[in-house]
Amino acid sequence: xxxxxxxxxxxxxxIDTPLLVLAGAGSGKTRVIVExxxxxxxxxxxxxxxxxxxTFTNKAAREMAERIGQRLPAERRRGLNISTFHTLGLNLIRxxxxxxxxxxxxxxxxxxxxxxxxxxxxxxxxxxxxxxxxKEAQWQISQWKNDLLTxxxxxxxxxxxxxxxxxxxxxxxxxxLTACNALDFDDLIKRPVELLRDDAEARERWQNRxxxxxxxEYQDTNASQYxxxxxxxxxxxxxxxxxxxxxxxxxxxxxxxxxxxHLARDFPNLTTVKLEQNYRSVNTVLTAANQLIANDxxxxxxxLWSAVGPGEAHRxxxxxxxxxxxxxxxxxxLHRHFKxxxxxxxxxxxxxxxxxxxxxxxxxxxxxIPYILTGGQSFFERAEVKDAMAYLRLMxxxxxxxxxxxxxxxxxxxxxxxxLERLGQIARERHVHLAAxxxxxxxxxxxxxxxxxxxxxxxxxxDATRSRMDxxxxxxxxxxxxxxxxxxGYLREQENSAKAAERRWxxxxxxxxxxxxxxxxxxxxxxxxxxxxxxxxxxxxILEQKTRDQDDNAVRLLTLHAAKGLEFPHVYLSGMEEDxxxxxxxxxxxxxxxxxxxxxxxxxxxxRSLTFTLTRRRRRYGQWRDVRPSRFLEEVExxxxxxxxxxxxxxxxxxxxxxxxxxxAIRAMLGKS
DNA sequence: TAGTGTTAGATTTTT
DNA sequence: TCTAACACTA
Numbered sequence: 001x002x003x004x005x006x007x008x009x010x011x012x013x014x015i016d017t018p019l020l021v022l023a024g025a026g027s028g029k030t031r032v033i034v035e036x037x038x039x040x041x042x043x044x045x046x047x048x049x050x051x052x053x054x055t056f057t058n059k060a061a062r063e064m065a066e067r068i069g070q071r072l073p074a075e076r077r078r079g080l081n082i083s084t085f086h087t088l089g090l091n092l093i094r095x096x097x098x099x100x101x102x103x104x105x106x107x108x109x110x111x112x113x114x115x116x117x118x119x120x121x122x123x124x125x126x127x128x129x130x131x132x133x134x135k136e137a138q139w140q141i142s143q144w145k146n147d148l149l150t151x152x153x154x155x156x157x158x159x160x161x162x163x164x165x166x167x168x169x170x171x172x173x174x175x176x177l178t179a180c181n182a183l184d185f186d187d188l189i190k191r192p193v194e195l196l197r198d199d200a201e202a203r204e205r206w207q208n209r210x211x212x213x214x215x216x217e218y219q220d221t222n223a224s225q226y227x228x229x230x231x232x233x234x235x236x237x238x239x240x241x242x243x244x245x246x247x248x249x250x251x252x253x254x255x256x257x258x259x260x261x262h263l264a265r266d267f268p269n270l271t272t273v274k275l276e277q278n279y280r281s282v283n284t285v286l287t288a289a290n291q292l293i294a295n296d297x298x299x300x301x302x303x304l305w306s307a308v309g310p311g312e313a314h315r316x317x318x319x320x321x322x323x324x325x326x327x328x329x330x331x332x333x334l335h336r337h338f339k340x341x342x343x344x345x346x347x348x349x350x351x352x353x354x355x356x357x358x359x360x361x362x363x364x365x366x367x368x369i370p371y372i373l374t375g376g377q378s379f380f381e382r383a384e385v386k387d388a389m390a391y392l393r394l395m396x397x398x399x400x401x402x403x404x405x406x407x408x409x410x411x412x413x414x415x416x417x418x419x420l421e422r423l424g425q426i427a428r429e430r431h432v433h434l435a436a437x438x439x440x441x442x443x444x445x446x447x448x449x450x451x452x453x454x455x456x457x458x459x460x461x462x463d464a465t466r467s468r469m470d471x472x473x474x475x476x477x478x479x480x481x482x483x484x485x486x487x488x489g490y491l492r493e494q495e496n497s498a499k500a501a502e503r504r505w506x507x508x509x510x511x512x513x514x515x516x517x518x519x520x521x522x523x524x525x526x527x528x529x530x531x532x533x534x535x536x537x538x539x540x541x542i543l544e545q546k547t548r549d550q551d552d553n554a555v556r557l558l559t560l561h562a563a564k565g566l567e568f569p570h571v572y573l574s575g576m577e578e579d580x581x582x583x584x585x586x587x588x589x590x591x592x593x594x595x596x597x598x599x600x601x602x603x604x605x606x607x608r609s610l611t612f613t614l615t616r617r618r619r620r621y622g623q624w625r626d627v628r629p630s631r632f633l634e635e636v637e638x639x640x641x642x643x644x645x646x647x648x649x650x651x652x653x654x655x656x657x658x659x660x661x662x663x664x665a666i667r668a669m670l671g672k673s
Numbered sequence: 674t675a676g677t678g679t680t681a682g683a684t685t686t687t688t
Numbered sequence: 689t690c691t692a693a694c695a696c697t698a
Binding site for chain 1 (some may be wrong): 685
């Protein structure tokens, strides 16, 4: 309890009835969750296995587990459940697998697999074909699933024929998933909710297991996640929800920030604690943030304050063009890096859209400033990694159509689109998966005999390889498999340069190493079964970058969304312009309010200094357009802003001169040291 | 199946 | 203006 303020202590001590912690930005909310778990175990004697903490990202879960690891010895925290919503759902499904009618080894499809499945179903479904874009259909189906609607309910509630067609597609999709023994991400929440809702025995079983539930970033929960929370908590209501409506920036993705206020409705004995003391930022930063967010009509008032220090007025750099903006940010960072002896990791550049990063990257590279760009294509989105994953998935689940389709002709085996089309038809007619369809008599009749032979041979090979999988560790087996199919040969054939092929092959070696590492259970240290391994993999979205995140002394480039939860001494908020922030597609009230909160999130990332930048004119879709400063700048009191560069139109030569000056400063410094 | 032409669409994104 | 995804052709 030491070092906690009175509100934080109240939140930690409050045990037996439902609690909502409205935790302002930088108010130490993770600390509260961690301390509360420690308190539950140490002071209240709650068994660790009865405590469940839920986050949204793997990273957040890992961090929380690490912090608890620093506070409690291993034997006292054994059995503690810290995971994402989706991992919790997956574990529940695994334990209830028979009740749910799934076979062991079921697959979890990622967004790309699910989209591919929808595309192929869309071609088949006459009522839907041509009416809907695959992406839209995917989004709609996901919405329905998040609202816990079955295909027939979706059909009944559909407003027009497009929606009705989409509902029919949803029906196809659900059937196909069942046939493939597969789930998508939404199912990982939806299926547990349905089970706990409809099966009183299972509900009681789980409510006994979950003695105490803590939910982080509660404003980001969607309808089905909230339902899962309610069902797990039950009547006892031993729930701690921690969230901040001011940082609700994911409504566009289905989050329901109103779940915060629904808590009071659903739990009449709810207690609310507000955390308003900020431990991160100087007061000018918080004043700007408070003034901005006061204009949000949709959220509860909350005023941040801190004892960190007064702080300075925020600079607003008015630049001519986006190139100029990028250059000014880069030279500014370079300048402060040397002048204040401030390491590069102290700086972050934030922007609304990823495309804004490109010019900034170019400028940073020009000045040899190290940077880390978060976002972009992740390791797991690389084709070669997805291919290898698909092979491994097929080893665990022979009926995984998405995986089969991905690698059936990779490397080439002469099984082309026509064959797959016919095969798909057979599979859909009988509601079976593709491999089963290929084995059917009908397939032998309808397919070209040579191709059919190829196909069955390949399937035989898969089966044989599968039966050998148990004999050695998964990574080892995969190494052999990739050599057997001559994947490297395939890469060389695909790539123009030998170097590119090498690089992709190296990615695979990294993946194999990673596979080896994660093939053990986090708690027990025992090695995972193939099925467990594959399922764990499909949820671990990112290559563990913890060493890079902290150790690399580099400027961080992030979108405003990606910056949530992070903090930096010096923050640059770029593109403070109308139509960029707020974004042009977000003019209606709700969305505008979310844009404001996004800006709030950006501002509150800053610990010591905050610099806004904007341009006078920007090229947009090839057209030069005059730019107006963001209305959000006007919502901040003028005294807090120090505008620079108005009326001074720098020429390119002058800019280059600034850069050159900075460069010679570096040389001087380097010479000295 | 590689190569070329056409067209939409250009915000945020985790699991 | 740029790009990526696609449909079409040789």
